[in-house]
Amino acid sequence: MPDVHDSERGGRPVTGSLAHRIDYLFKAVQPKGREYSYEEVARGCEALTAGTFSKTYVWQLRTGQRDNPTKRHLEALSAFFGVPVAYFFDDQVVEDVNAQLALVLALRDADVRDIALRAVHLDGAGRRSLARIVTEISRLQRSGADGATAPESG
Incomplete structure (x- = not known):
């Protein structure tokens, strides 16, 4: 909606x-x-x-x-x-x-489902780390959409 x-x-x-x-x-x-x-x-x-x-x-x-x-x-x-x-x-x-x-x-998205199923097997610290990684990737993608470029990994 x-x-x-x-x-x-x-x-x-x-x-x-x-x-x-x-x-x-x-x-x-x-x-x-x-x-x-x-x-x-x-x-x-x-x-x-x-x-x-x-x-x-x-x-x-x-x-x-x-x-x-x-x-x-x-x-x-x-x-x-x-x-x-x-x-x-x-x-x-x-x-x-x-x-x-x-x-x-x-x-319904296979990639989202795969990430969620893998996260089930992580302990609390692992899930918190995964959440931070996802948050950072989202932030980088948003800033990339605003015209900034994400840093390249080495």
């Missing part, structure tokens, strides 16, 4: 509209390695609620064409995507859940 900053909240990212939240769930929750189709979400939500839920309605919610779903629809979407119902209206819950989903997204 794109971060929108609100100066009244001290520059902290705010969480966006219902459509942004649903769109983010489509992008982040992908157990099949791809986004769910509108049909899959609609069928899954129907099965969870024993009520009607069309793929067009799911599309309308995701694109902002509709923005006032019923409680039953929000409950079905939350159950389908595995998030609390409060995700759709509580900014703090959105921030907490999105942080967890960002970790899941990062772990």
Whole structure:
């Protein structure tokens, strides 16, 4: 979900509209390695609620064409995507859940997963050293992006 900053909240990212939240769930929750189709979400939500839920309605919610779903629809979407119902209206819950989903997204990358799995076998001192190394590399990359060059290793 794109971060929108609100100066009244001290520059902290705010969480966006219902459509942004649903769109983010489509992008982040992908157990099949791809986004769910509108049909899959609609069928899954129907099965969870024993009520009607069309793929067009799911599309309308995701694109902002509709923005006032019923409680039953929000409950079905939350159950389908595995998030609390409060995700759709509580900014703090959105921030907490999105942080967890960002970790899941990062772990889809084989290199990130490899580093994380190797770190599990390090002792506390080794993990702290690895964290410092990653922090330093990140700092060097940021300064390189700002026009500075990273020192070359010898």
